[in-house]
Amino acid sequence: MEPPVYYSRAEFIETDTGNKVSRRATIAGPQNIILGGKTIISSGAIIRGDLRRTGPGHAVVISLGRYCLVGEGCIVRPPYKTYRGNFNYYPMKIGDHVHIGTSTIVEAATIGSHVVIGKNCVIGKFTIIKDCAQIADNTIVPPNTVIPALSLFAGSPGRFMEDLPESTQEMVEAQTKQYYTRFQPLDR
Template sequence: MNFAQPVYYPKADYIETDTGNKVSRRATIAGPQNIILGGKTIISSTAIIRGDLRRTGPGHAVVISLGKYCLISEGCILRPPYKTYRGNFNYYPMKIGDHVHIGANTVVEAAMIGNYVEIGKNCIIGKFTMIKDCAKIADNTVIPPNTVVPALVLFSGSPGQFVENLPESTQELFESQTKQYYNRFQPLEG
């Protein structure tokens, strides 16, 4: 990400909510009643968020919640994790923390992504994965299902594995990057 220049978008292409969320009209938001956005979140064009998938039986909505200052890039797919139990296909909630950047064309089926997390482009985050705070997933990484990614680490590869520890300043760095990007993401009038 280049954090110096403004990023302009056609104002008509995005819906801006009262809480500062900017959602592309070209994104697919299925089951919006089951999706919670924390505010100041950007959902880019061609992103797909599947809030329409539910547990078996009526009234079992599965919630996808995103915190503040989340950046969901082009072509991302967020869908809740699922498993089959006694012939029933069940979906489970997905919780994404604050200051999370998910790169282009990444597929996420995680159970939980902590705060201050950066996930690169073209990644696959397997079902029921838990990514702790201040972690980074490198571009083109495949995280197998049920993996727990510890806090303050870099994971890379296919399958994704530990590469190195991240500095204590990771939280401040990721927070400043997501806030700067949000502030630079400006409507182009006309």
């Protein structure tokens, strides 16, 4: 069993569904961000739910599933493109059991469940990451890339390296639940 990861209770807001959000994180447009429960948003993370499509009332939703971790200094913002002269943002969906490493920038369209993204990565606009995929540290995934299920991508630009074992789903789920359990307040 790995040692606990301690945090200051004063620094984190805990929701009814067990989400733990750092007061040092920037949550812009919180009404457009959905957290599935037991998700940790670390210090310095920026989640941009305030970016919208052209026209009033077209908020773009960012949804994260259960047992997700957005690492320190991460930036999560919806993908955008200009179409017929209009600049538009598009929704982003992140599945359950997704860990995003420190200082990673994510502009993906969809991230499946049981996905591990390393630190210092750039996930380009409209990237689709299928279930049980892994992105190695320092990887730059070009825009519009589709990363297949059970594959490891690494490098700059990110390339397929190897297939992951069928047990990836169970391993990642165990790791994300264990991390959440280990994430303990220092001042009880």
